[in-house]
Amino acid sequence: MPGITREEVAHLARLARLELKDEELEHFAGQLDDIIGAVARVSEVADQDVPPTSHPLPLTNVMRADEVRPSLTPEQALNGAPAQEQQRFKVPQILGED
Amino acid sequence: MTVTELVSYEDALASYDPVMGLEVHVELGTKTKMFCGCSTELGAEPNSQTCPTCLGMPGSLPVVNAVGVESAIKIGLALHCEIAEWCRFARKNYFYPDMPKNFQTSQYDEPIAFNGYLDVQLEDGEVFRVEIERAHMEEDTGKSTHVGGATGRIHGASHSLLDYNRAGIPLIEIVTKPIVGAGERAPEVAKAYVAELRELIRALGVSEARMEMGQMRCDVNLSLRPNGTEKFGTRSETKNVNSLRSVERAARYEIQRHAAVLSSGGTIVQETRHFHEDDGSTTSGRVKEEAEDYRYFPEPDLVPVAPSREWVEELRATLPELPRVRRNRLREDWGVSEHDMQSILNAGAVDLIVATIEAGAEAAAARKWWMGELARSANESGKALDELAITPAQVARVTALVKEGSLNDKLARLCLEGVLAGEGDPDTVVEKRGLKVVSDEGALGAAVDEAIAGNAAIADKIRGGKVAAVGALVGAVMKTTRGQADAARVKELILQKLGVEG
Amino acid sequence: MTDSIIKLTAAEIAAKIAAGELTAVEVTEAHLARIEAVDEKVHAFLHVDREGALAQARAVDEKRAKGEKLGPLAGVPLALKDIFTTEGIPTTVGSKILEGWLPPYDATLTKRLKAADVVILGKTNMDEFAMGSSTENSAYGPTGNPWDLTRIPGGSGGGSSAALASYQAPLAIGTDTGGSIRQPAAVTATVGVKPTYGGVSRYGMVAFSSSLDQGGPCARTVLDAALLHEVIAGHDPLDSTSIDAPVPPVVEAARNGSVAGMRVGVVKQFRGEGYQAGVVQRFDESVELLKELGAEIVELDCPSFDLALAAYYLIAPSECSSNLARFDAMRYGLRVGDDGTRSAEDVTALTREAGFGPEVKRRIMLGTYALSSGYYDAYYGSAQKVRTLITRDFEKAFESVDVIVSPTTPTTAFPIGERADDPMAMYLADLCTIPTNLAGNAAMSLPCGLAPEDGLPVGLQIIAPAMKDDRLYKVGAAVEAAFVERWGHPLLEEAPSL
Numbered sequence A: 001m002p003g004i005t006r007e008e009v010a011h012l013a014r015l016a017r018l019e020l021k022d023e024e025l026e027h028f029a030g031q032l033d034d035i036i037g038a039v040a041r042v043s044e045v046a047d048q049d050v051p052p053t054s055h056p057l058p059l060t061n062v063m064r065a066d067e068v069r070p071s072l073t074p075e076q077a078l079n080g081a082p083a084q085e086q087q088r089f090k091v092p093q094i095l096g097e098d
Numbered sequence B: 001m002t003v004t005e006l007v008s009y010e011d012a013l014a015s016y017d018p019v020m021g022l023e024v025h026v027e028l029g030t031k032t033k034m035f036c037g038c039s040t041e042l043g044a045e046p047n048s049q050t051c052p053t054c055l056g057m058p059g060s061l062p063v064v065n066a067v068g069v070e071s072a073i074k075i076g077l078a079l080h081c082e083i084a085e086w087c088r089f090a091r092k093n094y095f096y097p098d099m100p101k102n103f104q105t106s107q108y109d110e111p112i113a114f115n116g117y118l119d120v121q122l123e124d125g126e127v128f129r130v131e132i133e134r135a136h137m138e139e140d141t142g143k144s145t146h147v148g149g150a151t152g153r154i155h156g157a158s159h160s161l162l163d164y165n166r167a168g169i170p171l172i173e174i175v176t177k178p179i180v181g182a183g184e185r186a187p188e189v190a191k192a193y194v195a196e197l198r199e200l201i202r203a204l205g206v207s208e209a210r211m212e213m214g215q216m217r218c219d220v221n222l223s224l225r226p227n228g229t230e231k232f233g234t235r236s237e238t239k240n241v242n243s244l245r246s247v248e249r250a251a252r253y254e255i256q257r258h259a260a261v262l263s264s265g266g267t268i269v270q271e272t273r274h275f276h277e278d279d280g281s282t283t284s285g286r287v288k289e290e291a292e293d294y295r296y297f298p299e300p301d302l303v304p305v306a307p308s309r310e311w312v313e314e315l316r317a318t319l320p321e322l323p324r325v326r327r328n329r330l331r332e333d334w335g336v337s338e339h340d341m342q343s344i345l346n347a348g349a350v351d352l353i354v355a356t357i358e359a360g361a362e363a364a365a366a367r368k369w370w371m372g373e374l375a376r377s378a379n380e381s382g383k384a385l386d387e388l389a390i391t392p393a394q395v396a397r398v399t400a401l402v403k404e405g406s407l408n409d410k411l412a413r414l415c416l417e418g419v420l421a422g423e424g425d426p427d428t429v430v431e432k433r434g435l436k437v438v439s440d441e442g443a444l445g446a447a448v449d450e451a452i453a454g455n456a457a458i459a460d461k462i463r464g465g466k467v468a469a470v471g472a473l474v475g476a477v478m479k480t481t482r483g484q485a486d487a488a489r490v491k492e493l494i495l496q497k498l499g500v501e502g
Numbered sequence C: 001m002t003d004s005i006i007k008l009t010a011a012e013i014a015a016k017i018a019a020g021e022l023t024a025v026e027v028t029e030a031h032l033a034r035i036e037a038v039d040e041k042v043h044a045f046l047h048v049d050r051e052g053a054l055a056q057a058r059a060v061d062e063k064r065a066k067g068e069k070l071g072p073l074a075g076v077p078l079a080l081k082d083i084f085t086t087e088g089i090p091t092t093v094g095s096k097i098l099e100g101w102l103p104p105y106d107a108t109l110t111k112r113l114k115a116a117d118v119v120i121l122g123k124t125n126m127d128e129f130a131m132g133s134s135t136e137n138s139a140y141g142p143t144g145n146p147w148d149l150t151r152i153p154g155g156s157g158g159g160s161s162a163a164l165a166s167y168q169a170p171l172a173i174g175t176d177t178g179g180s181i182r183q184p185a186a187v188t189a190t191v192g193v194k195p196t197y198g199g200v201s202r203y204g205m206v207a208f209s210s211s212l213d214q215g216g217p218c219a220r221t222v223l224d225a226a227l228l229h230e231v232i233a234g235h236d237p238l239d240s241t242s243i244d245a246p247v248p249p250v251v252e253a254a255r256n257g258s259v260a261g262m263r264v265g266v267v268k269q270f271r272g273e274g275y276q277a278g279v280v281q282r283f284d285e286s287v288e289l290l291k292e293l294g295a296e297i298v299e300l301d302c303p304s305f306d307l308a309l310a311a312y313y314l315i316a317p318s319e320c321s322s323n324l325a326r327f328d329a330m331r332y333g334l335r336v337g338d339d340g341t342r343s344a345e346d347v348t349a350l351t352r353e354a355g356f357g358p359e360v361k362r363r364i365m366l367g368t369y370a371l372s373s374g375y376y377d378a379y380y381g382s383a384q385k386v387r388t389l390i391t392r393d394f395e396k397a398f399e400s401v402d403v404i405v406s407p408t409t410p411t412t413a414f415p416i417g418e419r420a421d422d423p424m425a426m427y428l429a430d431l432c433t434i435p436t437n438l439a440g441n442a443a444m445s446l447p448c449g450l451a452p453e454d455g456l457p458v459g460l461q462i463i464a465p466a467m468k469d470d471r472l473y474k475v476g477a478a479v480e481a482a483f484v485e486r487w488g489h490p491l492l493e494e495a496p497s498l
């Protein structure tokens, strides 16, 4: 596996919303490289005709009836909010749009 | 924002062939959210319909709403899709404050329904087949209010306030295959498709699909390719185009804008665009410099959905008649033109008229009142027809009163006005407003005598054979009876008194 | 008095309370006193709920006074891993990002404990978000191993294992994603069980890796673990991955320990390089013991197990990168850098930078990488194929054996700090436990002696097929009884007093 670069680490950090410090970028680049180098072994089975397992149990169709259950009160919902206003979660300005 | 000098629509189509893709999100009308038991009732206090699951609290888990899945299958079947024998939910990972878990529980490469089509009928009756790529289940986001900027816009806001009542409401996303071959009719096809889809969703009873309330939202993807070429051009994605008219306008605008850019040697950037209701234009949203990496993977907190074929067939058996088929049947029953039927559809009057007929009215009368007086009233008050304070049964009663001669058209209008104003049912309004046609021969006779006496010259003309002049005398009688006389009977009486055969 | 109470097993405490020989309040006070006395040194607890525990104990005593029926663990104190939500009681998951958060709801497991009249003493320390094998990754400082306070108590559930081993509680709850119940049990000479995936509800258990996480019982005896297992297991409609079937008869199995006539598998992949000599020695003695007790030993080859660690370190980080995205400073928990000018995006990134420790960041980055388009098939996709192969190896193995045994962890407790910044070395601690998480079946760790070279506990792992959790208890109880007879006392009694 090719070495993971500092830039790649910075890109991953952006995707993962982590404001990593410079020394962390450096440090993680080395460590991730080691780990990825080791776990890349799994690609040994990439060519095998084996179905992937996403769920350890062979369950399907677990559903609930469309019946209303009690919600939290707005007070409970907002209790842990770092900031609130008008019974809503107050958050910093949002950049861009969806 | 760069202002683009648009190319005329005709010129654009002379050189280019539009290719469209439409993505429609429908909010289902389930009682509870897709993955938790919180109510979906509209108009609740902020954050009063939330729980650990739809707030994305640590430790919470989703459980699938069975009616959400059932609705998805019904929509899929009505769109002639194949229904997956086995499919999974997937997580679509991206950060946004209106999305509590910072991933949307959606479906990725295994949609519940795929490979279908919807036939849509254009205004002139031509039928155009729109192919459906997929319909999949997902969840809605919360609602943000932007504070401190100009008019609630996100830009320049100092902060935002979040209400998560809407977060987790079930959505079905319906994606078309590239729509090719519509040519100059592409905008019309887009509108007709969304209109037909809305009718279908309503007929299935899975959502009210009110676009003005955000229950149905459309993204219009559009690209142009030079006429005669195969390869698709770069597309723009116009987000949240939320009325039928806007869908048509947005497609039209983008055709003109793309043509302008391309014909001046420019290139289209792949970007999202915003549609502006006021002038029908679109403006640049976010340019996708690097392709969005959503890191989809199968949702480990939910198990696969594997609808049994028995269940699918059971649901197929409950499907109602397709709206287009039903409309054609009704059009023939009612004996109206394609064009009139389209107007009835556009006015949202089909079901109201059907209900009025079922309540005993004649088709023509039902249509006349809903498309006339009532449509006018709805227009004036800015309401949808079905939001008017009158029921099909009440309209049917008014038509019955007209038919039996108790009301004439003018009185019927007053009666409807009274019902709309909340004065009671038609009989009560007739009673209270004293709207009965004057058929008392004595009273009418006096009024006729008065009219003849007051208009001797006209009376002479009639006696002399100019029967057409009788209208003036009828008018005079109607005036003295304040419109409550039966005009036909008045005419009869006048001619009789003047000794003329009608 | 206190000393005699805290050394009792959960079964003994429950019996004495039921018989009126002890009150629940006495028992709770004795344990609170023990916590007071030793936890400054051990640091097993992040939060002690003195008032709540006493209130629950009083309720049990009142119930008994009124002649109401008491459950099998009524009045028994328990240490709850700080990964389960507790309404109104801090739940931090060992992370700064949740410091001060008071959940508005109880986890299903918390509810079941309360309903069974178990007395929850408080919340135990853990590696942040259950990521680690040493409890050094807790944002609130490490926990010491009662056998040697300079050594790790295992992880992520080191607080729970240390609480048991230092007699601060007779019962504890852990969660096991790659070995976080079993490896701490092994290095502290206690008993820990990872039930079949789906056996214990995950609702209210803060997710690390959803398809691997499983809560389970921790105790000092096999029977106590079984009693607790029965209380917390069972179908939960709030967890879609919960098994809708009767709980295997674990208590009955624990009361009837036996291996006579059983076929016990030994997997050749569970030894070799990296295994401490004393661990291998005690494991081999355990196999001999099983033979003496009447078991038939079968050699097994499970080639895909060699890829288990690699698959695990792709699947768990991938799922965690998504599960932990919700910690964004918007709705609860820490918020850093909101000075009125910064965007939500920046505040989220600053908060996550400040609120997560290095191991959590490392795994989030690794998972983000593994799920990225272009890498997904090679990494996540292949890891899921490995998962299938491991499941098949287990299925094949269980055609010829009833249970499999192995060392729980390749080494005894290592010194705090030794592997702190060497993730690959740290990850090896879970070498023997991970295959079970990937396949979803059940496993237990119980003490099998002290390694001669360092005098520290060694754990024996027993692995059963999915839904056959009772076999763990049947075999575990037999092995435990034989060892206690051989040693003349439970192994834990050899631990130095604190």
Ligand SMILES: [Mg+2]
Pocket (backbone or CB within 6 Å): B106, B138, B173
């Ligand atoms: Mg979508």
Ligand SMILES: [Zn+2]
Pocket (backbone or CB within 6 Å): B033, B036, B037, B038, B049, B050, B051, B052, B053, B054, B055, B168
């Ligand atoms: Zn909810």
